[in-house]
Amino acid sequence: MPMFLTVATTSTSLQPLISDLGLILMTAGIAVLLFKILKQPLVLGYLIAGFLAGSHFDFFPSVKDVHSVEVWAEIGIIFLLFSLGLEFSFKKLVKVGGTASITAGTQIVTMVLIGFASGYLLGWNMMDSIFLGVMLSISSTTIILKTFDELGVKTQKFAGNVIGALIVQDILAILMMVLLSTIAVSQQFSGGELLQSVLKLVFFLTIWFVAGIFFIPTLLKKAKHLLSDEMLLILSLALCLVMVILASNVGFSPALGAFIMGSIIAETTQAEHIEHLVKPVKDLFGAVFFVSVGMLINPDTLVEYALPVFLLTLVTIFGQSISATVGSLLAGQPLKQSVQSGVSLSQIGEFSFIIATLGTSLGVTSNFLYPIIVAVSAVTTFTTPYMVSFGTPLAVYLEKKLPRKWAKSIADYSANAEAIKTVTTWQIAIRAYLSQIILHSIIIIAIILLSSKYLLPLVEEIKFGHTLAALVTLILVSPFLWALSLRRIASEAVNELFSNKKQRGPILLLVFLRLGLGLFFVGFIVNNFFSPVTALFALVGAIIAYFVFPKRLQARYLRIEQHFLSNLNEREITKEKHLRRDLTPWDGHMATFDVVPSSNIIGKTLEELRMRENTGINIAFIKRGDITINIPSRNERLFPKDEICVIGTDAQVKKFKKYLDQNEIETPEETEETDIVLQHLKLKNAEFIGKSIRESKIREKTKGLVVGIERDGRRMLNPESHLILEEDDILWVVGDKKLLTSLVHN
Structure with a gap:
């Protein structure tokens, strides 16, 4: 009898949760079908489904247990950010280059300022205005990519700049979430606290990424033969939630942890498979998240704040379009592509909801801000396809109407933009030194902190416990100390600079800086575990051992580095082998x-x-x-x-x-008589040598595409358009047969 009562009680307590989930999914399913038929973004369907299932619409069953739905919505945010990280990859951020970075940076800075000013002019308090500025600055990756697919423009030239800008926006959005949390807690702008937050973020991002790339691809590779799809899904979600816990424990949002783990797994060979497995989970909880956002839509609030919604919609559409266009022009893009990129980025979406949720959970934003942002997002989502389609006609119109002098200046600036990207020998040396110093210093500090927090408490009660802890710590950091202090970096650039007597002083300063940092960390370790007098003797012994065994330290470090680089590049190597096989x-x-x-x-x-x-x-x-x-x-x-x-x-x-x-x-x-062929040609024509693929106009002259280049026995598949052509290169081109033949004979 007691067991029956327990089961009955449990069943009764679960009933509202199950009925609420059923209501949410049923409403979302109907809305999605309708919006699919109407060829409108599904996000709008989820928002409307949430409004219908919310307490503000009386002619439809309402959700009863709102708190449980909010918990599910938080899980939805985690899986949305995890999936976004799977598509992100930190290496993509490096590859997007300056064009996308300048475009996204200009847009975000401009819109944050415009959004803050708009909130201030509307009479809102400072925190509402700050959050408003950030929410209006981030375009929607989901909506833009879906719109590009539906309109068939994903392969057009401007789309690459837009996608690159979205990648930069995503990482900047994560950074701004951390800064907003800091501002919300302190309730003031403190330069010191903001700098501390940025340094803390950089420190943990570096450690998580390096450790993740070192261990996780190896784990997935070793266990590959044991992992079924079910087990791989569970393992991936477990890794995601572990990183969520780590991020929460060090004071970051759970969403950041999910994003970081997604970006780490994105570097593995299993990334596409995991992304495919996670998609149903992400779609389910993502739908719950967007429906929960729609539940907050209050018609009374929207009527009361109809004017702010209208004004902020105009600010978003025109502000995003103009600022992104200007950013693209500053990056050296032609007018047409800049306008097309600008109008494509003229909406807000999922990140705005996540930031609004952050403000609500921290209790620093007003209740009216969330539904206003949802309304602005809904309108701008609806207008996105029309804005993308409007981009080309608008660009053509501007090219005709702009003063000839302006148009010529823009064209000249775009043509000369490549010259700005040249890198000097000093820049190569400084970048190499700084990256090595920062990376290895972060790794060394992390090992020392972990040893002090977890290793020392375990052994300090035993005899010579401090000595053992110090010895283990020194052994762990020794390869990185060698790399920080003694490893040769950017040898060609440094030798070239050192051959000039005027440049030797700065080079020697950099060398002594590295040696000094190495000695500082050795002293810091021994001082952390010993008394000052004992530390002095231990320091001398550590320094002697440090300089006596450089080859062993070098060998250990190179093994560690090789393992890391192998994991980091394995996905690209596998993909390249696949492409080579396919060609x-x-x-x-x-x-x-x-x-x-x-x-x-x-x-x-x-x-x-x-x-x-x-x-x-x-x-x-x-x-x-x-x-x-x-x-x-x-x-x-x-x-x-x-x-x-x-x-x-x-x-x-x-x-x-x-x-x-x-x-x-x-x-x-x-x-039988196809004019499109795959043909190779040896580059002898001086017209092409020394030019990039884009500058050579081979694509225009052959109505084709350079799909491969053989150079000195190496094969480069799908080369980048900025690759410089060299004499005796063998080009593989898919193009018009007659045009290719005429190109060979010229």
């Missing part, structure tokens, strides 16, 4: 075939068909209606009327056609 043989050409409805291969995966093993060809893409699947995976299935594009030699394509004929497949008439 071989390099003397092949492309051909397309259509799958007829009566074919025997319909419904089978590429792995089952074993086309590459049987014929030697590689499938470049599968075109299915308006969808193109580039480099399809082996699990991709073939369907009626699919168009298959293959790369191979004449013999391989002929063998492939025979293979398909046996399975009832037809060849399009135009395929």
Whole structure:
């Protein structure tokens, strides 16, 4: 009987939670279907579903246990940021370059100031105005990428700048969340506290990233044969939540921890697979989060604050567009691409909600701010597709209407922007020295702090406990002390500078700075574990050992570094090998075939068909209606009327056609005489040598694309457009056959 009562009680206590979840998902499902039919962003559907399920709409069942929904919404934020981190990758931030950084930086600084001024003019208090400025400064990655896909503009040139700017915005948003938390706690602008918060963030980001890259890819690789999809999903979510706990324990938001773990896993070879596995979980809890945001929409508040909503919507659309356009122009982009980039970034979205949630949870923002931001986001989300479509006509109009002198100045500035990016020898040396000093100092400090907090308390009660703790700590940090003090850095640049007598003084100063830092850390360690007198003798012994065994320290450090770099670059190396395999043989050409409805291969995966093993060809893409699947995976299935594009030699394509004929497949008439070929040419033309791929205009002259370059026995696949062409380079170009032939003969 008591057991029955317990079960009944438990069932009763769960009932509101289960019914609320059912109501939320049912409402969200209906809204998503309707908005899918209307071809509108799904986020709007979730917001409206939340409004219908909230307590402010009386003609629909309402959620009862609001607190539980808020907890689920916090989990939704964690998984949203984790998924965003999986798409992020810190190396992407390095690759986006100055253009995206200047665009995003200009936009964010401008909008923070405009947003703060808008709040001040509306009579809001300082904290509301500060949070408003930050919320209006971050564009929506989710909405923009979805809009680009729907409009088919993701491959256009300006889209690359927009996506790069979004990457920079995401990391700056994380930084601003940390700063906002600091300001909210202190309730004042303190330069010292803000600097301390930034340094603390840099310290923990570095440690988490270095440690994560060192251990997590190795863990996933070693356990790969043991991990099913279910276990990999559980392990990934466990790693995410562990980092969430670590971030919370050191005073950061849980969302930051989730983002960091996502960005660490993004560097592993399992990233795409994990992203695929996590997507349903992210979609579920993300839907709950956006619905919970919609539940806060109060019609009375919106009516009362209709004027601020209208004004802030205009500020967002025009402010984001103009500031991003100006930033893109400052970065050296042409007028057309700058305008297209600017209007694409003219909305706010998920990060604005997360920042609004932060303000609410800290209790520093007013109740009206959240629904106002939700309303502004809803309107700007709706206008985003129209703004993106409007970008090209607006750019053409401005090019015609701007004074000729202005247009020429913009074009000249854009053309000369590459010259600004030149790097001097001193810059190379300084960057190398600073990066080594900062990175190794952070690692050494982290090891000392961990040893003091966890190792010393364990051994201090035993005899010679302090000596043991100091010895273990010195052994752990010794490779990094060697790298900090004695490792040769940027040798070519330093030797070039040192050969000039006037430059020797600064170079020697940098060398002594590194040696001094190494000795300081050794002294800090021994002083931390011993009395001052004992520390002096221990310091002398440590220094002697430090200089007596440099080769062993070097060997240990190089092993550690090699393991780290191997994990860091493994994803790119694997991808490059995959691409090399897909492009071989390099003397092949492309051909397309259509799958007829009566074919025997319909419904089978590429792995089952074993086309590459049987014929030697590689499938470049599968075109299915308006969808193109580039480099399809082996699990991709073939369907009626699919168009298959293959790369191979004449013999391989002929063998492939025979293979398909046996399975009832037809060849399009135009395929026999296709004008698009994959051809290689040796670079002898002085017109191209010394120019970048973009400057050479090869793409325009061949109506094609440079897909590979062979240089000194090395193969570079999908080279960047800024790569400088050199004499005797072998270029692999997919393009018009006649144009390629004329290019070879010129």
